[in-house]
Every structure is written in C-alpha cells, then in structure tokens.
Amino acid sequence: MPAKKPRRTDIALQADMGALQDRRPVIVTALPGPKARALIARAMPVISPSLIHVYPLMVARAAGCMVEDVDGNVFLDCQAGVATASTGHCHPAVAAAIAAQAQRLIHICGTDFHYPGYGDLCARLDQHATRFASAAGRGPGRGRRWQTFLTNSGTEGIEAAIKLARYHTKRAHLIAFRGGFHGRSMGSLSLTASKSKYRKHFGPLLSGVHHATYGDLASIERDLFARTVSSEEVAAIVVEPVLGEGGYLVPARAFLRGLRDLCDRHGILLVFDEVQSGLGRTGRMFAAEHFGVVPDVFVLAKGLASGMPLGAMTAQKRFMTWPAGSHGSTCGGNPVCIAAALATMDLLEGELFANASRVGAHLKARLQDRLRGMKIVEDVRGLGLMIGVELATHDVASAIAQDCYRRGLLVLECGDKAIRLSPPLVLSRAQADQAVDIFAAACRAA
Numbered sequence: 001m002p003a004k005k006p007r008r009t010d011i012a013l014q015a016d017m018g019a020l021q022d023r024r025p026v027i028v029t030a031l032p033g034p035k036a037r038a039l040i041a042r043a044m045p046v047i048s049p050s051l052i053h054v055y056p057l058m059v060a061r062a063a064g065c066m067v068e069d070v071d072g073n074v075f076l077d078c079q080a081g082v083a084t085a086s087t088g089h090c091h092p093a094v095a096a097a098i099a100a101q102a103q104r105l106i107h108i109c110g111t112d113f114h115y116p117g118y119g120d121l122c123a124r125l126d127q128h129a130t131r132f133a134s135a136a137g138r139g140p141g142r143g144r145r146w147q148t149f150l151t152n153s154g155t156e157g158i159e160a161a162i163k164l165a166r167y168h169t170k171r172a173h174l175i176a177f178r179g180g181f182h183g184r185s186m187g188s189l190s191l192t193a194s195k196s197k198y199r200k201h202f203g204p205l206l207s208g209v210h211h212a213t214y215g216d217l218a219s220i221e222r223d224l225f226a227r228t229v230s231s232e233e234v235a236a237i238v239v240e241p242v243l244g245e246g247g248y249l250v251p252a253r254a255f256l257r258g259l260r261d262l263c264d265r266h267g268i269l270l271v272f273d274e275v276q277s278g279l280g281r282t283g284r285m286f287a288a289e290h291f292g293v294v295p296d297v298f299v300l301a302k303g304l305a306s307g308m309p310l311g312a313m314t315a316q317k318r319f320m321t322w323p324a325g326s327h328g329s330t331c332g333g334n335p336v337c338i339a340a341a342l343a344t345m346d347l348l349e350g351e352l353f354a355n356a357s358r359v360g361a362h363l364k365a366r367l368q369d370r371l372r373g374m375k376i377v378e379d380v381r382g383l384g385l386m387i388g389v390e391l392a393t394h395d396v397a398s399a400i401a402q403d404c405y406r407r408g409l410l411v412l413e414c415g416d417k418a419i420r421l422s423p424p425l426v427l428s429r430a431q432a433d434q435a436v437d438i439f440a441a442a443c444r445a446a
C-alpha cells in the first residue's frame, strides 16, 4: 500500500486561510470554471429543485470576507452567506471554539438536560436586552429581565414567538407586514409576505394572520382593527425593524414607536424579527437601538453563531409564562453551536459592532458618491453593514448582481428591484473600496 500523505499541520492550514483572507478578488477561469461545472452537474439531479442558486458558485473555502471557489477564483463576499458569517468566514477563534467543544460534547439535548454554555449565552442576550431597555428609559422593558429559548434557525425562532404570544395572551390573531420575510415553515410562512412565490400552493396557511402595509401605522387601526380583526383578539405584531429580504428599507422612527404604543394600548406583544438586522449587522447589537423602541420579544439567528445553525427567541420574563414541556427542541442550542455563539459574541462586543458602524458608514458614503447621477440608481440606504441599493427595474438589479459575480463580488438581490450588501462585519475600509469599485463598474455597464 502506498504510504499515506502526511496531514498538513494546523499551523500551515491557518497560514493558508490567513493568506486567502488577505487576497483581492481575482477571476482566473470562465464562470463557472470546469471543476464547478462538473460538480454542479453531478449535484443538480439529486438536490431539491426548490433551492435557488443565484449564481453557479461552487465554494471550496472561505476566510474573512474572501470566498474561493473550486477552480481557484476568489470573490469578495458582500452577502456573507445571506448576512450570517458575522465574524467573517472561519474566524480562527470561532473555529477553535467549535473544534474544542466538538471534542467534549456535541449533543445531549438542551430541552431535557443541562450543560454549560446554554445559560451563559442566554445571560449574554439578557444583558444586551436589559442594557438597551434601561438605556431607552421607557416602555415595558425597563428594569425587567429577559429569558431565551434557543432554536436551530430564524424560522424556528419565529415559530417560538408565535406560540409564546398565543400561549401568553390566549389570543389567536397575528399581524405582520407586506414586504416582511419571517421564514418558510408553516407558521412563519404565514407571516412572510415578501414574494407570493414563497406562499404559492402551500396553503392553507395559519389562520388569523393579517397583513398591514410596512411603514403605515394608521392602516392597522383604520383597516385591520376597524374592519378585519378586533384588537382584543390580536396576540402579537411581528415586524422587522429594518426590512431585510423585502428591500433593506429603514422605516421612520415614528412607525416603530407607534407600533410600541399601539401594542401597549391593546395588550399585544410586539415581536421584533431581528434575524437579519440583529447581532451588529446595523452597527448595534439590535437594530431596534437605532429607534429607541424596546419590543417584548426579539428573534435572532443568522449572525448569532457565525454560520452554525442557531437562533434565539428572547422575551421579557413576564411574558415567559409557558410551563415545562409546552415547547422544546432536540438540537436547538446544541453545545457546538453555543460554543460558536459565545466566541462570536466576544468578537462582536470586542470590536465588530464598532467596525460595522464605521466601515458601514464609509461603504454607504462611497456608494452614494460613486453612484450619484447614474440614471439606473434610485437610492442608496441602510444602517451599518446592511446597505441596499434601489435600481430602476428588477432586470437591471438582476443584471448588476450577475455582473458583480463575474467581476468577483458576491451580492444578493432583495425587494422588487434592489441589491443588498451585507458583508461580514470584519470588512475593512480597503475591502469596502474594492466592493464599491466593482459595484460601480457593474452599474456603469448595465
């Protein structure tokens, strides 16, 4: 038998990943390259056709903000695995925490047993929510503690929020907003109203869900409470404080403040879906902090564990009235995901909230500057590293996203005709400038 090749040492691997992290985007083959083309052709017959695959990218590895495909093409990632790789791809501290935990305990089930870490992560979330509620100095959050139920995903976090709201209020109805995206399981899908294709042929969905117009506070009392559902029957209003999939729209402060007031007046729980906007994406722990509005429930996921599957439904303790056994999850909050999340929180609190705020402001200003005067660009908006560019038409947005990919920049579309930039929160100013150069070139060519 031929001798086994010696394994590369961890140090060599780390140096290699470090080198990738410092690279610039470079496209060395036609896209997709030959290896990607072959692998994709092999996979397609056996994977669900419901998956989207926005471009034919076959990723081999990723470090920081850089992604390398199987043919050696290197991309600057301004979508971060759909706003998830918060600390950058494969951050050494997160990877080390995962590896160390995987050697001690992978799973035992947090619903039925205790293990170190579960409470620590929930305490971190409590600290952030309590800090924010106290700083906001008003509303029901003041001085109260928060408790958390951990899940495997954002959609499960929303499911948990729906169930808690119904359980606690003993009311059945829910209000969400047109343009909102809350997930794809049956309960969360019932709230989702960003694209009809997400809902088509999946009905009947959850009964008792009503949609209002995002940003239009008056429509709730005028259209819903007056004509469709009595406020006394509404358990929760579920809203993204910054609209994600629906277009990276930042609402007026008065809208969220008005929702808070409405919920207080009618005994309705205010649920902020911060699956995409939370965990430093906007430069603060919660996007809600930009508006000074404290909800009753936060739902977090995506960036929480840097890409490991973890979500959180964090509610004010006084609403956590459901008893043992009423809700649970086999793998939700498993020890490996929690280890990743604790390492992620250290990095976010250490410098990444501030970096997202600083580099995000720089990126937005540079985009506004470089795209100014282009007829196809209607708006550049956003908070922190959650930046949307509104284009003239859907076709223009699609063409630009595809062209960015061919030039070595990964972005995603959102809304009807917008492109979102949601890079890892480790993005440097130099990388932001590279992203702007490529994006502007794609806009000029469109």
Ligand code: PLP
Pocket: 082, 153, 154, 155, 156, 158, 181, 182, 183, 184, 240, 244, 245, 273, 274, 275, 276, 277, 301, 302
């Ligand atoms: N809520 C929001 C605001 C989201 O953006 C998403 C996913 O994009 C979800 C919920 C669903 O999260 P997941 O895909 O982790 O189930």
